[in-house]
Amino acid sequence: MKRFIFVFMALLFGMFTSLNAQSFKMRVEKADGNIIYLPVDFVKQISFIPAETFSINYSLSNVVSSNNSTSISEGMPYSSILTVDENYYISSIKVTMNGYDITSTSYSDGKINIKEVTGNIIITAIALPYSEGIDLSAQGTANCYIISKSGKYKFSIMGYSGTRAFLLWNENGETDISDVKLLGNYIYFQKNNFRKGNAMISLVDAEGIIVWSWHIWSTDKPNAIEVNGQKWLDRNLGATSTDPNNLDVYGLRYNPGNPFPFPGPKYSDYSITETPSVPEGWYVAKGYGFYTSSKMPTPATPMMLCNRNDVFGNSVYFRIGYSQCPLGYSLPNTGTFQNLLGYEPTIQDNGVWINEQLFIPLNEPNEWSGRYLCSGIYNTVAVDTCIIYFYEGVSKLSYCTGAALLPIRCMSFSY
Numbered sequence: 001m002k003r004f005i006f007v008f009m010a011l012l013f014g015m016f017t018s019l020n021a022q023s024f025k026m027r028v029e030k031a032d033g034n035i036i037y038l039p040v041d042f043v044k045q046i047s048f049i050p051a052e053t054f055s056i057n058y059s060l061s062n063v064v065s066s067n068n069s070t071s072i073s074e075g076m077p078y079s080s081i082l083t084v085d086e087n088y089y090i091s092s093i094k095v096t097m098n099g100y101d102i103t104s105t106s107y108s109d110g111k112i113n114i115k116e117v118t119g120n121i122i123i124t125a126i127a128l129p130y131s132e133g134i135d136l137s138a139q140g141t142a143n144c145y146i147i148s149k150s151g152k153y154k155f156s157i158m159g160y161s162g163t164r165a166f167l168l169w170n171e172n173g174e175t176d177i178s179d180v181k182l183l184g185n186y187i188y189f190q191k192n193n194f195r196k197g198n199a200m201i202s203l204v205d206a207e208g209i210i211v212w213s214w215h216i217w218s219t220d221k222p223n224a225i226e227v228n229g230q231k232w233l234d235r236n237l238g239a240t241s242t243d244p245n246n247l248d249v250y251g252l253r254y255n256p257g258n259p260f261p262f263p264g265p266k267y268s269d270y271s272i273t274e275t276p277s278v279p280e281g282w283y284v285a286k287g288y289g290f291y292t293s294s295k296m297p298t299p300a301t302p303m304m305l306c307n308r309n310d311v312f313g314n315s316v317y318f319r320i321g322y323s324q325c326p327l328g329y330s331l332p333n334t335g336t337f338q339n340l341l342g343y344e345p346t347i348q349d350n351g352v353w354i355n356e357q358l359f360i361p362l363n364e365p366n367e368w369s370g371r372y373l374c375s376g377i378y379n380t381v382a383v384d385t386c387i388i389y390f391y392e393g394v395s396k397l398s399y400c401t402g403a404a405l406l407p408i409r410c411m412s413f414s415y
Contacts, residue, residue: 051075055120062088062127078114078121088127089152089179089190096122130154130181130188142327143259144215144237146222150194152179154186155214162203162211166285168302170199171263174283177201177216187214194218196240198252198261200302213260213302217326224412225358227340231412232358237324238264238407242359244349249361253405259322260302262290262405265363272305272405305405329410334386334397336411341388343395360409362390 025037051074058065060082067080084090095106098119106114112123133154136145141158165182167174172195179190180201187201195218202213219240224231235242238252238261252261263270263279270279276289284290292305323330332340341360345352351361387398387406 054117057120057122059122059124061125063090063125065123072117072121074117076117078112078117080112080123082110082112082125084127086181087131087183088129089181089188091126091128091152091190093125094123128152130183130186133186133188135186140327142325143323144217144326146217146219146326147191148194148219148221150191152188152190154188157182157185157187157203158212160203160212161205163206165201165203167283168200168202168210168213168288169278169282169284170197171279171282172197172199172218173281176283189216191216191218196220196248198238200260202302210300210302212299215259215261215324223357225355227354227358230336230340232340232354233325233329233410233412234358236264236361236407236409237261244351244359244361249359250363251407254324254408255306256404258302258306259324261324262303262305264407276303324408325410328412330413331408332411334388337388337409338395338397341395344393345395347390347393363407 027035027037053071053073055071056067056069056078062084064083065080066083067078069078072078082090082093090110093103094101095103095112095114097114097117102114106112114121130152133152135154135156136147137154137156137158141156145153145155147153162182165180165187167177167180167189170176175192176195176197177189177191177199179188181188182203187203189201197218199216199218200213201216203211205211215238217238219235223234225234226232235249236251237254239249240251241248243249247266250265252264254261262272263282267279270277272290272292274292276291278284278289288303290303290305292307325331340354341352347362349359351359353359387404389396389398
């Protein structure tokens with residue numbers, strides 16, 4: 001009887017052990033994130049190899065890192081935030097792993113992020129004082145500044161008072177211009193990896209209201225073309241090309257009397273609506289957008305389109321300090337511009353060739369038969385603005401009213 005009980009218990013224990021081996025599994029997370037379950041008897045065959053440890057070395061000039069790690073295990077993620085004193089900006093940064101440069105994928109807006117460490121990491125960063133920026137206002141202040149290469153820049157705030165500066169919009173996206181900062185009477189910014197295009201930088205007061213804005217025009221240095229003793233910019237304001245076959249020849253559009261630009265004819269599939277909108281590919285600061293709900297354009301509402309006349313019946317007031325042109329240039333009056341074009345010019349390449357160097361593109365409107373002149377906003381008296389358009393090949397003149405938006409051609413006032 002005792003032998004029977006012993007045999008029975010042995011069989012029962014064997015069955016339990018067999019069931020246990022078949023019923024219980026180990027949960028394993030693979031490197032790719034997938035979850036698998038391994039039988040216990042299979043798990044016994046797995047041997048775990050310790051991960052290799054890699055070093056992290058810093059070479060920082062006037063820069064502080066939030067991550068002071070000197071080593072990290074293989075396969076682990078790594079991140080670090082680089083900070084500098086408020087009087088400095090990060091002028092260059094380089095990150096290498098296994099000897100290969102990974103800056104383009106690892107560094108963004110002061111943060112280093114590496115998804116998986118597979119080798120030794122070397123981080124090199126240099127910060128320079130803001131005072132080393134090129135002074136765009138050294139020869140005089142303006143509402144529009146031209147830059148033709150990457151680098152650090154600054155400009156005077158022209159006696160305005162504010163507490164903060166920021167990038168209002170940029171047709172090249174958010175990272176094209178960075179490190180916008182107000183220090184003393186200057187606004188500083190960094191132009192990264194030069195790309196042609198347009199941007200706006202704004203100054204705000206303590207309540208967050210925009211005090212003034214400046215147009216940053218990134219293009220080849222424009223030429224001044226002389227015709228009959230007068231000098232004209234070789235391109236529309238905001239244009240980045242002089243080639244008639246390139247959409248970049250049209251530049252930006254302006255509301256009469258407003259120094260702040262709007263998206264140009266290049267973005268023909270984009271329309272300004274009653275609610276804030278942004279052209280595809282543009283960066284616009286959070287809380288802002290282009291829209292039409294403004295009776296009069298003001299510094300505080302630079303992206304609102306004026307869509308009504310003032311109490312005197314004029315479209316807007318033309319203010320002396322509201323010049324849209326860069327330093328040394330201004331808007332010509334209508335008579336001067338019509339004399340340049342002639343009253344029955346030959347239309348070629350969707351524009352008028354004044355000579356071999358000076359081309360004026362035209363823009364086809366939807367609401368008129370004929371053509372507006374693409375650069376046709378001009379003030380004739382203190383509060384009036386006019387446009388020139390073409391009807392049956394003849395240059396004509398009309399007052400601007402309401403929400404007109406047209407590009408501009410500037411002329412030198414020092415001829």
